[in-house]
Amino acid sequence: MSTYITVRVFQSVFVIILVAIASFAIFRILPGDATAALSGEGEAISVERRLQIEERLGLNKSVPEQMINWLGAIITSGDFGRSTLTNRSIGPELIQRLQNTLHVGVATMIVGMLIGIPAGVLSAIKPNSLIDRLVTTLSVGGVAIPDYLTGLILILLLVVTWDVLPAAGFVRIWVDPVASIRSLVMPTLVVGWVLSAIVARQTRSSMLEVMRQDYVRTARAKGLRERRVIALHALRNGLLPVVTIVGLLLARVFAGAVIVEQIFNIPGMGRWLVQAALQRDLLIVQAMILVIAIAIVIANLLTDISYGMLDPRIRYG
Amino acid sequence: MAEQATVATTASGYPIPDELGRFEPLRTFMRRFFRVRLVRPAMFILVAFVLIAVFVDLFPIPGFQEQATDENGLYISWQSPNADHPFGTDKIGRDTFSRVLNATRIALAVGFGASLFGAVFGLPIGIAAGYARGAVDEVLMRVMDAVLAFPGLILALALVSVLGRDIINIIIAVGIANIPWVARIARSMALSVREQDYVLAGRTIGASNLRIMMRYVLPNSFQPVIVQVSLGAGFAIIAEAGLSFLGLGIRPPEPTWGGLVSEGRQVIITGDGWWLWVFPGACIALLVWSLNIIGDGLRDVLDPRLRGGLEGD
Numbered sequence: 001m002s003t004y005i006t007v008r009v010f011q012s013v014f015v016i017i018l019v020a021i022a023s024f025a026i027f028r029i030l031p032g033d034a035t036a037a038l039s040g041e042g043e044a045i046s047v048e049r050r051l052q053i054e055e056r057l058g059l060n061k062s063v064p065e066q067m068i069n070w071l072g073a074i075i076t077s078g079d080f081g082r083s084t085l086t087n088r089s090i091g092p093e094l095i096q097r098l099q100n101t102l103h104v105g106v107a108t109m110i111v112g113m114l115i116g117i118p119a120g121v122l123s124a125i126k127p128n129s130l131i132d133r134l135v136t137t138l139s140v141g142g143v144a145i146p147d148y149l150t151g152l153i154l155i156l157l158l159v160v161t162w163d164v165l166p167a168a169g170f171v172r173i174w175v176d177p178v179a180s181i182r183s184l185v186m187p188t189l190v191v192g193w194v195l196s197a198i199v200a201r202q203t204r205s206s207m208l209e210v211m212r213q214d215y216v217r218t219a220r221a222k223g224l225r226e227r228r229v230i231a232l233h234a235l236r237n238g239l240l241p242v243v244t245i246v247g248l249l250l251a252r253v254f255a256g257a258v259i260v261e262q263i264f265n266i267p268g269m270g271r272w273l274v275q276a277a278l279q280r281d282l283l284i285v286q287a288m289i290l291v292i293a294i295a296i297v298i299a300n301l302l303t304d305i306s307y308g309m310l311d312p313r314i315r316y317g
Numbered sequence: 318m319a320e321q322a323t324v325a326t327t328a329s330g331y332p333i334p335d336e337l338g339r340f341e342p343l344r345t346f347m348r349r350f351f352r353v354r355l356v357r358p359a360m361f362i363l364v365a366f367v368l369i370a371v372f373v374d375l376f377p378i379p380g381f382q383e384q385a386t387d388e389n390g391l392y393i394s395w396q397s398p399n400a401d402h403p404f405g406t407d408k409i410g411r412d413t414f415s416r417v418l419n420a421t422r423i424a425l426a427v428g429f430g431a432s433l434f435g436a437v438f439g440l441p442i443g444i445a446a447g448y449a450r451g452a453v454d455e456v457l458m459r460v461m462d463a464v465l466a467f468p469g470l471i472l473a474l475a476l477v478s479v480l481g482r483d484i485i486n487i488i489i490a491v492g493i494a495n496i497p498w499v500a501r502i503a504r505s506m507a508l509s510v511r512e513q514d515y516v517l518a519g520r521t522i523g524a525s526n527l528r529i530m531m532r533y534v535l536p537n538s539f540q541p542v543i544v545q546v547s548l549g550a551g552f553a554i555i556a557e558a559g560l561s562f563l564g565l566g567i568r569p570p571e572p573t574w575g576g577l578v579s580e581g582r583q584v585i586i587t588g589d590g591w592w593l594w595v596f597p598g599a600c601i602a603l604l605v606w607s608l609n610i611i612g613d614g615l616r617d618v619l620d621p622r623l624r625g626g627l628e629g630d
Contacts, residue, residue: 148559152582152594156591258563
């Protein structure tokens with residue numbers, strides 16, 4: 001077990017280093033004039049201005065040196081550099097926006113679990129029943145319908161037609177719980193619906209596995225009611241493998257944030273990323289994809305390790 | 318059903334070789350494939366979209382930039398669906414039906430282009446990793462893990478902001494996210510193929526590593542990779558439409574499904590113009606759904622053990 005953890009930790013550190021290199025390298029394969037693109041000033045800049053910009057952005061140094069400086073500043077002082085358009089420091093705003101994105105993201109994961117786990121359990125209890133077919137059909141459909149379409153359908157129904165929810169905006173839960181939940185319903189449903197499809201599939205297959213185990217048969221044989229067998233004996237073990245997909249869900253939450261925050265006007269990382277990409281404020285894009293990718297690597301590492309701890313039967317080779 | 322008698326199958330439909338030990342692979346395969354639930358409607362939808370993309374220029378519909386005007390020369394704008402404009406018109410009188418049909422080309426080109434791009438690069442990486450094992454394997458697969466750490470749409474978005482927004486760049490930007498999935502599958506195939514007796518036999522008669530990879534490992538990896546190409550095309554279509562929706566896709570006036578949905582979104586609060594986004598949105602969902610069903614169906618027929626992959630991404 002401990003060798004497994006060590007190996008996984010080393011692998012993850014290696015992957016994080018690669019992710020950091022990639023995040024930087026993407027923005028040095030710019031076709032054309034890097035200085036012009038990174039400064040956002042177009043190619044018709046004077047020689048003096050160009051030298052100034054190169055000095056300020058450190059572009060007059062060698063590429064490996066630039067990368068080490070960029071990463072060094074992030075690690076030592078959390079300094080992600082400055083927006084090339086507004087010259088504002090990226091770090092503080094990034095933390096604000098990361099909080100908002102994670103706030104919506106955690107709510108989304110809860111919604112996904114609340115829908116996905118019961119759906120998966122119900123369909124595993126009676127395989128090939130009507131409810132099983134319904135869940136399977138919906139979960140195939142769930143991943144085929146893109147986020148922007150679900151979002152617009154919800155707006156059309158809940159805002160335009162029935163007028164029960166605000167069209168956009170975001171309130172944190174501890175500021176005003178009611179307004180917060182109202183502002184979160186649509187954003188969390190859009191991605192939560194997709195997460196629930198993934199969770200339901202995973203829950204269904206692991207529950208089917210567990211229902212075949214000897215201890216479930218024993219529980220039935222000693223005369224327990226089916227309801228008790230499922231709730232006390234099957235469910236606990238059946239839900240364990242669901243932990244393994246938390247990293248996958250987080251990746252989906254970040255990808256969904258890009259669309260959802262745009263539609264519902266949430267000041268999170270996704271919206272910032274899109275704005276920065278549209279304005280070619282590349283240092284922001286660079287900072288953001290680094291943070292997102294590292295968060296996902298760490299989430300995957302933690303889920304792998306916690307799964308091994310939660311289920312002592314797991315032995316890694 | 319005369320043809321059914323020509324191929325012997327077991328009770329569960331698996332082919333039995335004839336007395337010379339031959340299968341009739343393609344025909345058996347097709348029959349089993351089309352027997353998978355929902356594969357028929359899914360194939361129908363896919364073929365319909367491909368035909369639309371190929372022949373859209375021949376259809377008796379207005380051009381996608383043509384602006385309908387009335388007798389006073391005013392644009393026939395904001396028409397809800399009617400006989401003249403089955404999917405309605407936008408604010409400058411363009412026919413949504415024509416734009417939706419014309420956008421099929423971009424969707425299919427990016428969908429299959431990006432997914433094949435992933436296969437072309439993922440196959441050699443995965444085969445090399447699985448065949449070589451050891452340090453090569455470790456390094457290559459960690460690089461693939463690093464690519465996977467970026468959610469597909471976000472990676473595409475970052476790459477497009479750097480590379481620019483023409484169709485080749487979008488295919489590359491979306492396709493890179495497909496590489497690791499193909500590489501993982503090809504690697505697992507290579508790991509099992511390299512232990513087979515025929516590889517040993519090949520090596521004994523002096524086949525080089527390159528030859529073994531090309532002649533033994535590569536053909537054996539094709540089947541699961543085809544499954545991934547189908548699933549990857551679905552992901553790529555959603556990602557391309559997502560980029561267009563965010564304003565980072567192919568530039569207007571070239572119509573794209575995502576771009577149309579985004580135009581509809583801008584007026585949704587007025588309660589009007591639903592036809593602008595409902596029809597292209599339905600096209601995305603239908604096409605992606607059919608690609609997922611086809612991918613799953615291929616997997617069921619080719620190798621039921623290979624479940625997993627790009628689920629929900």
